[in-house]
Amino acid sequence: MRSSDRVYVALRDEILDGTLAPGVPLGEIEQSERLGVSRTPLREALARLQADGLVVARGGKGLIVAGITADDVREIFELREALEVKSARLAALRRDPAVFAALRTDIVAAGERLDSEGSRGDFYREIARMDAAIDEAAGSPRLAAALDAVRAHAARIRRLSSADDARLASATQEHLMIVDAILEGSETMAAYATELHLHRSLAHALSTIDAAGATMPVPASVPNPSGHR
């Protein structure tokens, strides 16, 4: 395995789980020393992260971990909706019913375990499996790749908004609606169920983020990117 891949995964994970907070400058020398590789593979990893939108260039002067503004949340959900709805539609057309029947059972089970301790990891894993199954059924690696990138941003946003048990229970029902629509082979219902779920997810995210006081701030140490004074 190439070390640039390892570095990419390592940095991506750290950005997604918040270890590398928004606004943190990513100096090439500093990071390459920290991760134990030279600048060349590190630069490659940073380029990929920049393409993913997880890292942004501070005009002319270095790279920083991307912040998340309210506008970013809106954009990400708009883009995600376009892709998830399309994926769900295609999955409804091309799915293998057996796969989604099994998936449905697992999601119900994960939903029922939700009150017990430490079950959220299982729940999120089950949702991830469902996403993977939909992508697989949709039969478009390109679409899946685009969704993978945008879901990374969604995961960051979810990390900001605190999920309560009520929201998770509701999310379970919403996911079941999607699975059922795909199971039925109804393109239209799959689209509606997906839109519904994303609409509610966005509403929840916005409300809990606002409740927390503010969206993740733009890098505090970056007073003015445009040079106005």
Added chain:
Amino acid sequence: MRSSDRVYVALRDEILDGTLAPGVPLGEIEQSERLGVSRTPLREALARLQADGLVVARGGKGLIVAGITADDVREIFELREALEVKSARLAALRRDPAVFAALRTDIVAAGERLDSEGSRGDFYREIARMDAAIDEAAGSPRLAAALDAVRAHAARIRRLSSADDARLASATQEHLMIVDAILEGSETMAAYATELHLHRSLAHALSTIDAAGATMPVPASVPNPSGHR
């Protein structure tokens, strides 16, 4: 301007206009010498092209210009539809009527000039302006960036299918429908008009490509044993 940017643009253009045909191997040394840069910026450019899907890795052995199979055409149009429809919807919601009124006039004019010689360049430029105006109105740089990448693939496909005057005249009408829907502010009509246009574009592309004998072949020397990318 960074030389890696120049190299990226140069290679991208050559791939899009067919100078670099599908299946052509892109040796780092050979290309870096041809373009007059060292391997470092060239590698960066290749990495970006690979992320765009215009260049693919031949398992373990170098990079080649991506081919276009029938499945690729389907995938690209599915992805493009998802993004273009969303963009058109958002544009209908957020547009500046004055911009699209002016655009409508220009498209009509370009359409009427279509019979004259050498007017296709103007026509395609007008369409590109319209795409840019929609992206601008949609107000989502992320969506616009995703569309830019997928439109590059669409341009490659269009290069394969020969556009006749009848198709261009029809395309003009289809674009006018989209502009009118956005001008009206009707999200639903903008979505329908966009889907209609893409559906017809795909049908035309598939028919003319099939008529030409075959889709652009996958590099004949690439069995690609494992499905891994």
Added chain:
DNA sequence: CTCCGCAAGTTTGTATACAGAAACGTCGTT
């Protein structure tokens, strides 16, 4: 006291050198 300018230091961008791995050709053996 403030503002402009210069210089030092740091950082990115590029080039090149080195090492490991894979493919191809050739030679030897059966």
Added chain:
DNA sequence: AACGACGTTTCTGTATACAAACTTGCGGAG
């Protein structure tokens, strides 16, 4: 003559060295 193994060669991946550009801090002038 065919197959296998080994050596050569060329490639990618990584590291490091070099240069240019930008930032930053200090000093002097107004």
